[in-house]
Amino acid sequence: MTEFLLWTIPCFISTLGFAYLYYNLVGADTKINICIIIVFVLGVLFLSTIKYFDLTFISPISYFLYFPFLFYVIKFSSLAKYLFYLVIIWIYAVFLDLISMIVVVFLQYILDFDIYGYASRLILSGVVFVLYILMAKNKKVKDFTYNLYKKVQKINYFDFALISFAIFVLLVGLAIFFNLNKLDMSVLLMILILLIGFSFTLLIRVRINLVENNIFLKLLKENNEFYLKIEDENRIFKHNLMAKLLSIKSVSGDKARKLIDDFLKSFNNNMDFSVHIKDMPYGLNGIIYEKIYPYIGKIHIKIDNKIDFDIFKKLKPRRYNVFVEKMIIALDNAVESCMTTTDKILIINLYFEDNNIIMDIKNTFSADLNVEDLGKINYSTKGKRHGLGLFSALRDNEVNMSMKIVNSLFITKIVAKQNMEEE
Amino acid sequence: MVKFVIVDDEEKEIARVKSLIKEVTNDCEIVSFSKINSELKAEIQNIDEHKIYILDIQLANKVSGISIAKLIREVDWESEIIFITNHDKMFESTHRSVYEVFDFIEKFHDFDRRFKKAIKEILKRNFDNRMFKYNATNIELNLYYRAILYIYRDTEERKLVIVTNNNKYKIGMNIKDIMSYLDDRFIQCHRSCIVNKNRVEERNYKDGYFVLDTGEKVYMLSKMNRKMMEND
Numbered sequence: 308m309t310e311f312l313l314w315t316i317p318c319f320i321s322t323l324g325f326a327y328l329y330y331n332l333v334g335a336d337t338k339i340n341i342c343i344i345i346v347f348v349l350g351v352l353f354l355s356t357i358k359y360f361d362l363t364f365i366s367p368i369s370y371f372l373y374f375p376f377l378f379y380v381i382k383f384s385s386l387a388k389y390l391f392y393l394v395i396i397w398i399y400a401v402f403l404d405l406i407s408m409i410v411v412v413f414l415q416y417i418l419d420f421d422i423y424g425y426a427s428r429l430i431l432s433g434v435v436f437v438l439y440i441l442m443a444k445n446k447k448v449k450d451f452t453y454n455l456y457k458k459v460q461k462i463n464y465f466d467f468a469l470i471s472f473a474i475f476v477l478l479v480g481l482a483i484f485f486n487l488n489k490l491d492m493s494v495l496l497m498i499l500i501l502l503i504g505f506s507f508t509l510l511i512r513v514r515i516n517l518v519e520n521n522i523f524l525k526l527l528k529e530n531n532e533f534y535l536k537i538e539d540e541n542r543i544f545k546h547n548l549m550a551k552l553l554s555i556k557s558v559s560g561d562k563a564r565k566l567i568d569d570f571l572k573s574f575n576n577n578m579d580f581s582v583h584i585k586d587m588p589y590g591l592n593g594i595i596y597e598k599i600y601p602y603i604g605k606i607h608i609k610i611d612n613k614i615d616f617d618i619f620k621k622l623k624p625r626r627y628n629v630f631v632e633k634m635i636i637a638l639d640n641a642v643e644s645c646m647t648t649t650d651k652i653l654i655i656n657l658y659f660e661d662n663n664i665i666m667d668i669k670n671t672f673s674a675d676l677n678v679e680d681l682g683k684i685n686y687s688t689k690g691k692r693h694g695l696g697l698f699s700a701l702r703d704n705e706v707n708m709s710m711k712i713v714n715s716l717f718i719t720k721i722v723a724k725q726n727m728e729e730e
Numbered sequence: 731m732v733k734f735v736i737v738d739d740e741e742k743e744i745a746r747v748k749s750l751i752k753e754v755t756n757d758c759e760i761v762s763f764s765k766i767n768s769e770l771k772a773e774i775q776n777i778d779e780h781k782i783y784i785l786d787i788q789l790a791n792k793v794s795g796i797s798i799a800k801l802i803r804e805v806d807w808e809s810e811i812i813f814i815t816n817h818d819k820m821f822e823s824t825h826r827s828v829y830e831v832f833d834f835i836e837k838f839h840d841f842d843r844r845f846k847k848a849i850k851e852i853l854k855r856n857f858d859n860r861m862f863k864y865n866a867t868n869i870e871l872n873l874y875y876r877a878i879l880y881i882y883r884d885t886e887e888r889k890l891v892i893v894t895n896n897n898k899y900k901i902g903m904n905i906k907d908i909m910s911y912l913d914d915r916f917i918q919c920h921r922s923c924i925v926n927k928n929r930v931e932e933r934n935y936k937d938g939y940f941v942l943d944t945g946e947k948v949y950m951l952s953k954m955n956r957k958m959m960e961n962d
Contacts, residue, residue: 673896674897681869
């Protein structure tokens, strides 16, 4: 019992060091609660048991058996970040153990004391604990770890997996090749070739999709720049036109004044942006502008944007693409529908709520609508050869899209859940 | 008893609105807020009682009256909204349609008279904002009862068609089932037709048609259902 307790103290110190290092590196603000205390105490007992019974088969992996739980209860923000810090702290621990071992061996050499005694164990744990604390408090270590995390995030895991797979296959292939005289090895080689063929086809297909995605995003960016330029030109044109009209008005008769006033009123009121279109999320602004530009002056458009951050930092490319795709389909439908009404109103609200990027598109509409068939393949109020857009938009669950009719208003809500952590 | 919810950042304006309400009716409960906060949000979320929201468009806080109306309409299409504004007419017409706003009243132009008139009209209308709600696979349909003109059975597609001022909606129900969702303003006037009697202006049993307040003449009036129509 005494010996068990003697193991408990170094395990306690060591666990506390790990927890403190993790707490500081991830910048957790969690207060100590009953859950953390329970996991901590159970962990210390678990590690002490391993040491006490000298379970050598489990000892090397004891870190990965227990600390994931402790780190999870301290702070869990995203799986990638959690796994990264789990591995990096393990690497730091190995490194610090190495240093402390060198220090202890050096001391043993100088002072000639028992390295396997209880006192040595305690000193070793104490040294490592102090090093953990120093690391946890060191700004350079924190920055280094954070920068490393950022770099790791930039790794294309797909390429990484492809290369790892190729190396693995090569090594296994070589191993089998040198044992070809055995029948079971030949059979194994055959199976391996089949697996390689299948996996490579799959991986290459995904790779092509990724390349296509990147090309699409590049094109989107170029189009965006183009539409922003058009917007600038449009604003200059509008400004000049207004100035000219006002100067004409100043020397006109009553009837001409009325005509100009009427024109100015309609010119100014058909579109109402709560913000300058450039202030809307990059990428979406160009698309919205492209879609509504031909209808400025024909329908009453109101755009209300509450998002002032880069949308790419919240959504991964795949989700962003689906969001845009659904937005385009909904905008096309909304514009076409409201053109058939007398009010001709189109309202676009863009906002961020509960980790969701949300776009509400509201439009007036006038149609004979089969409520049951809406969204089914080939159903459209526009007749045959239509209705595929909405069908495909509703099919993809990457981004949620829901529709509602409230009296003469058609409301489409597109919700994309944030799937990228902004640091 | 009617509940009034006033949102205005000026205490003076709140007091003025309160006194105007008291001039129209004493049978009321009035709550006021100067900005959006958790209490107002809770009030909006409580849709068990019908309310009259009186919202100032320009609030000192970042959240405007329009945004509050948006929040209200997320959950509640039955309460009434009155905006106090000094915005132009185009702005009004846009928001009137989108948020079913009862009225926009300018602060500095004949405010007292227009405000009291609006409140009286709402009280007279007795919150006729009940809705017919129907959930299809991909869409949710919400229509004010008062907006529905008539409902008939499309024998070809074997579906019910709900006719409103501008639209027609086909839904997968039958006459008998839909009657249980409607209130007593709806009368079965024909074997395949239900009409909103409040929207009917003329009935002709001899030729079998009725005329709606939109001017539309519908040949679906049966003598068999005359008793039911006349009783109501």
